[in-house]
């Protein structure tokens with residue numbers, strides 16, 4: 001099986017996107033930020049392809065968003081991000097609020113000017129970090145007290161403080177504060193786990209109501225504001241929370257609290273059941289996923305946007321991902337391997353550099369390694385999604401999704417096909 005060389009499974013992920021030089025602030029002739037054009041819907045699945053207008057241009061969906069927590073995808077220049085197909089960069093309001101400070105970013109004209117990325121930017125609130133870094137001190141219905149992971153100093157986060165930080169930082173899409181419970185319910189029994197999910201959900205609702213009241217006062221008119229649906233993998237809770245948040249004044253909804261340690265089939269089942277119920281006329285975002293298999297499941301379920309640290313973090317750790325699978329570039333067998341990471345990859349790294357050279361750079365801790373490896377991995381993730389986007393728009397998503405599922409299967413069976421896994 002050589003599905004990976006099938007031409008319909010490969011494409012340039014930057015094809016059809018505006019060039020880097022063409023990106024910039026909203027023009028008067030562009031549709032109003034928040035406008036969602038539904039361009040195609042698959043007949044057999046819930047997959048769909050849209051164009052979301054933001055204050056810095058359109059986003060073609062489905063769209064994978066690279067993570068640049070502090071206003072940079074580590075090691076990669078903004079124009080290089082665009083060249084590998086990035087459309088939206090994700091930053092974190094919590095990290096930027098502490099380093100260098102939300103006001104500081106505002107003083108230089110906002111995050112777009114600060115990092116020289118003229119396209120759409122989304123900021124997460126940082127609530128997830130406060131809950132997951134175990135820096136949490138006290139949580140109440142008005143907000144959360146925590147100690148920063150920078151120097152342990154005490155701080156407080158509320159729905160208002162998050163929106164105020166996002167007003168200064170200036171992203172196009174602002175996530176509100178939510179209460180993200182631990183994925184396994186903290187090792188509790190079923191009843192206790194449900195109570196933990198319910199409490200987080202109810203508190204998230206209170207915070208969302210507060211954010212919906214404040215957003216028009218605090219954010220600019222062209223800043224979109226998304227709320228976050230909780231409920232773990234409990235479908236009843238998820239449906240209830242989705243219905244509650246869908247009635248509030250938000251431009252889009254996200255599913256949070258997934259890919260936090262629950263079994264993968266359960267996570268995919270949650271996506272399959274819940275994503276199609278999200279409002280059709282608003283963007284649907286799943287936070288913090290995922291692997292190529294997660295992305296396939298999410299797109300099939302009708303999700304428009306996703307973010308994940310996998311391509312960039314794995315790249316830095318030596319893990320290179322492609323249609324061939326995933327391998328560790330440090331492996332000694334690459335010492336004399338003059339082939340590119342993936343001979344059929346169209347990325348600017350595979351066009352010029354060998355596995356042996358990348359391994360050499362990694363072993364010697366050369367920063368050029370991080371830049372090249374991140375570019376290749378991001379190109380693959382963007383291509384993986386772009387192929388599905390094109391298929392939805394051309395009306396052959398079913399066939400392409402089936403072929404991509406075979407690629408994934410092929411990658412996990414050593415010895416089968418053109419394998420290159422470690």
Ligand SMILES: [Zn+2]
Nearest residue numbers: 345347350376
């Ligand atoms: Zn490549």
